[in-house]
Amino acid sequence: MITKKAATTPRTAVRKTTTVRRARNVLITKTAFFYFFPLSILYLELIFRAFTIDRFFDVGLVYILLFSFSAGFFLTVLSTFFAPKINRRICIALLSAVTLIYIIQLVYTQVFGTFLIIYSFAVGGDILQFRKTIISAIIKRIPAIALTIIPLIIFIYFGKGKIVFFRIRSSQKLFLALIGVLIHLIAVFLITINNFGTISARFLYSEEFIPDASVAKFGLLTTERLDLTQLLFSSRYDDFEFDPGLVSSQEPSSSEEQIETQQPQYTDQVMNIDFESLIANETDSELLQMHNYFSNQTPTKTNRYTGMFKGKNLVFVTAEGFSPYVIDKELTPTLYKMKYEGFNFKNFYTPIWGVSTSDGEYVACTGLLPKPGVWSFSRSSQNYLPFCMGNQFAKLSVKSFAYHNNTYTYYDRHLSHPNMGYIYKGLGNGLEVTNTWPQSDVEMIELSMPDYINYDRFNVYYMTVSGHLQYTFKGNYISYKNRDLVSHLNYSDHVKAYLACNIELDRAMEVLLNKLNELGKAEDTVFVISPDHYPYGLTKEEIDELAGKKVEQNFELYKGELIIYCQGMQPVEIEKPASSLDIIPTISNLFGLEYDSRLLMGQDILSDSSPLVIFSNRSWITDKGKFYAKTGKFEAFEGQSIEDGYVKQISNIVNGKFKMSQKILERDYYRIVFQHIK
Numbered sequence: 001m002i003t004k005k006a007a008t009t010p011r012t013a014v015r016k017t018t019t020v021r022r023a024r025n026v027l028i029t030k031t032a033f034f035y036f037f038p039l040s041i042l043y044l045e046l047i048f049r050a051f052t053i054d055r056f057f058d059v060g061l062v063y064i065l066l067f068s069f070s071a072g073f074f075l076t077v078l079s080t081f082f083a084p085k086i087n088r089r090i091c092i093a094l095l096s097a098v099t100l101i102y103i104i105q106l107v108y109t110q111v112f113g114t115f116l117i118i119y120s121f122a123v124g125g126d127i128l129q130f131r132k133t134i135i136s137a138i139i140k141r142i143p144a145i146a147l148t149i150i151p152l153i154i155f156i157y158f159g160k161g162k163i164v165f166f167r168i169r170s171s172q173k174l175f176l177a178l179i180g181v182l183i184h185l186i187a188v189f190l191i192t193i194n195n196f197g198t199i200s201a202r203f204l205y206s207e208e209f210i211p212d213a214s215v216a217k218f219g220l221l222t223t224e225r226l227d228l229t230q231l232l233f234s235s236r237y238d239d240f241e242f243d244p245g246l247v248s249s250q251e252p253s254s255s256e257e258q259i260e261t262q263q264p265q266y267t268d269q270v271m272n273i274d275f276e277s278l279i280a281n282e283t284d285s286e287l288l289q290m291h292n293y294f295s296n297q298t299p300t301k302t303n304r305y306t307g308m309f310k311g312k313n314l315v316f317v318t319a320e321g322f323s324p325y326v327i328d329k330e331l332t333p334t335l336y337k338m339k340y341e342g343f344n345f346k347n348f349y350t351p352i353w354g355v356s357t358s359d360g361e362y363v364a365c366t367g368l369l370p371k372p373g374v375w376s377f378s379r380s381s382q383n384y385l386p387f388c389m390g391n392q393f394a395k396l397s398v399k400s401f402a403y404h405n406n407t408y409t410y411y412d413r414h415l416s417h418p419n420m421g422y423i424y425k426g427l428g429n430g431l432e433v434t435n436t437w438p439q440s441d442v443e444m445i446e447l448s449m450p451d452y453i454n455y456d457r458f459n460v461y462y463m464t465v466s467g468h469l470q471y472t473f474k475g476n477y478i479s480y481k482n483r484d485l486v487s488h489l490n491y492s493d494h495v496k497a498y499l500a501c502n503i504e505l506d507r508a509m510e511v512l513l514n515k516l517n518e519l520g521k522a523e524d525t526v527f528v529i530s531p532d533h534y535p536y537g538l539t540k541e542e543i544d545e546l547a548g549k550k551v552e553q554n555f556e557l558y559k560g561e562l563i564i565y566c567q568g569m570q571p572v573e574i575e576k577p578a579s580s581l582d583i584i585p586t587i588s589n590l591f592g593l594e595y596d597s598r599l600l601m602g603q604d605i606l607s608d609s610s611p612l613v614i615f616s617n618r619s620w621i622t623d624k625g626k627f628y629a630k631t632g633k634f635e636a637f638e639g640q641s642i643e644d645g646y647v648k649q650i651s652n653i654v655n656g657k658f659k660m661s662q663k664i665l666e667r668d669y670y671r672i673v674f675q676h677i678k
Contacts, residue, residue: 038072342565350560390421469537
């Protein structure tokens with residue numbers, strides 16, 4: 001019997017074709033669902049890297065790829081708990097939040113040249129106060145922002161029905177989560193075995209949080225996770241071991257301005273701290289390590305400048321956005337006079353830190369390095385800070401005053417500055433300057449002088465604001481006010497506006513110096529002036545224009561200015577490299593104040609110690625050369641030779657200073673030590 005094969009009808013063929021198409025569409029939607037978040041995050045990381053990181057291609061791309069997929073699978077799991085419509089809304093919310101993180105950081109880096117930490121975002125960062133600055137930064141970042149929102153646009157407008165986040169079984173969720181965990185562990189394993197170089201991937205990931213280096217190595221999203229971790233759980237190296245390599249090896253500097261012959265009367269700059277007793281009686285392992293560290297530091301010695309300004313008054317200024325390029329005999333004659341008739345520090349640096357202005361002020365006022373990821377100055381407001389100038393002068397029964405001509409609570413200065421020993425006034429609590437933007441430094445000086453000028457001795461600190469960005473004649477009142485003074489200059493408008501607002505600082509110092517001369521106190525008053533950071537409100541091209549040359553951007557960009565001037569003194573030229581970290585020990589020595597050089601991270605510039613300039617990314621400069629941490633390359637200065645292990649030794653010293661600065665802040669270490677001082 002022969003069986004006939006059933007004929008295929010057109011209807012049957014259509015049904016089969018439809019079934020195949022449906023199966024293919026389901027496969028496509030499931031594939032899109034599976035890879036959408038991982039690929040989106042990887043895309044966002046690459047776009048962000050292209051616009052913010054100097055070196056695009058390096059080993060960091062491997063870590064970024066792995067961490068992007070790991071985070072992507074985690075977000076995928078979060079989008080699969082409900083029906084497709086609800087899951088779609090969850091997906092849009094998650095993707096919008098992630099996209100917003102990248103956009104915020106793009107805008108912030110455009111303004112400040114560094115990355116926004118979570119703590120600043122939570123409590124209100126610097127950029128949030130300045131609407132016009134934000135708008136300008138957004139406009140400049142339009143290409144990057146447009147590329148950043150592409151995944152979100154694709155999902156919302158083109159992904160409906162094509163990228164479906166189904167509700168999946170618990171076993172499938174577990175499978176996706178395990179894939180994410182596995183990829184994460186692979187990344188961590190690769191990082192763990194990468195312990196090469198002074199700033200290795202393992203060091204960055206597990207020991208020290210360095211935001212700029214972390215973004216370059218691991219990507220933005222992973223850096224945000226590390227930032228949150230260190231913020232919630234404090235130190236990431238609670239059980240660090242003391243390494244003799246962290247002890248600084250001080251040797252006489254070869255700089256020409258240093259003392260040629262060591263005199264017998266020169267003594268160690270130390271206080272009567274019984275470290276042996278502290279070590280013998282300490283049960284806290286972390287404090288024990290700190291006692292060992294500081295007791296093994298080599299102190300600086302007194303020198304021919306020790307006590308040079310003993311008994312004099314102090315005017316200490318942290319000048320907003322100040323730089324060497326504004327000092328001009330015609331434009332800023334008072335600053336010019338102070339620079340060239342006082343101590344002229346020719347190789348002074350002002351590194352930028354994570355919380356730009358506040359951290360710059362913290363370093364200059366405390367001689368300590370800031371802790372990444374927090375507002376160190378605010379955190380220090382409950383700590384004992386014996387070496388700050390206000391507290392130092394209080395021991396001499398000299399009244400100390402501090403002023404800031406912007407909102408008095410900004411960066412919690414109403415907490416940090418009184419803790420340094422100052423009677424503090426700002427806009428809103430006694431210093432009623434006209435509320436322009438920015439406010440006038442001249443007006444601040446005029447309003448504050450009556451508080452202290454008639455005392456026999458006084459100590460005063462100013463944090464200025466007239467030099468603040470944005471440098472335009474329309475959005476900056478001070479630039480507009482002084483516009484006629486720069487109109488003849490052959491510069492672009494932004495550079496002219498920058499110079500115009502810094503003229504206000506010069507005029508403020510002129511007003512104060514004239515008043516001191518009128519009262520016969522000018523030769524008994526010392527001015528100390530330095531910036532909080534370089535003028536990042538100017539583009540790199542505008543800084544080149546201002547400098548009249550192409551400024552090298554890894555080190556030279558951070559060249560700052562330190563003015564130490566007393567009318568009638570003999571000018572002194574200093575070639576030795578130094579930074580804002582060295583200000584407190586230097587002026588402590590000049591004023592003959594009692595301090596312990598072992599407990600500060602900077603050093604007296606005028607001592608015979610070897611110089612060390614430290615940058616936030618762990619780059620450094622000594623008298624022998626400079627080390628760029630991003631590339632791991634050391635460049636020796638002409639005529640200098642180094643021994644094997646020199647770079648590692650100095651990098652260990654740098655890492656130790658960062659660690660100890662953080663521990664001093666976290667543990668209120670000075671209070672512990674000085675409770676036992678004899």
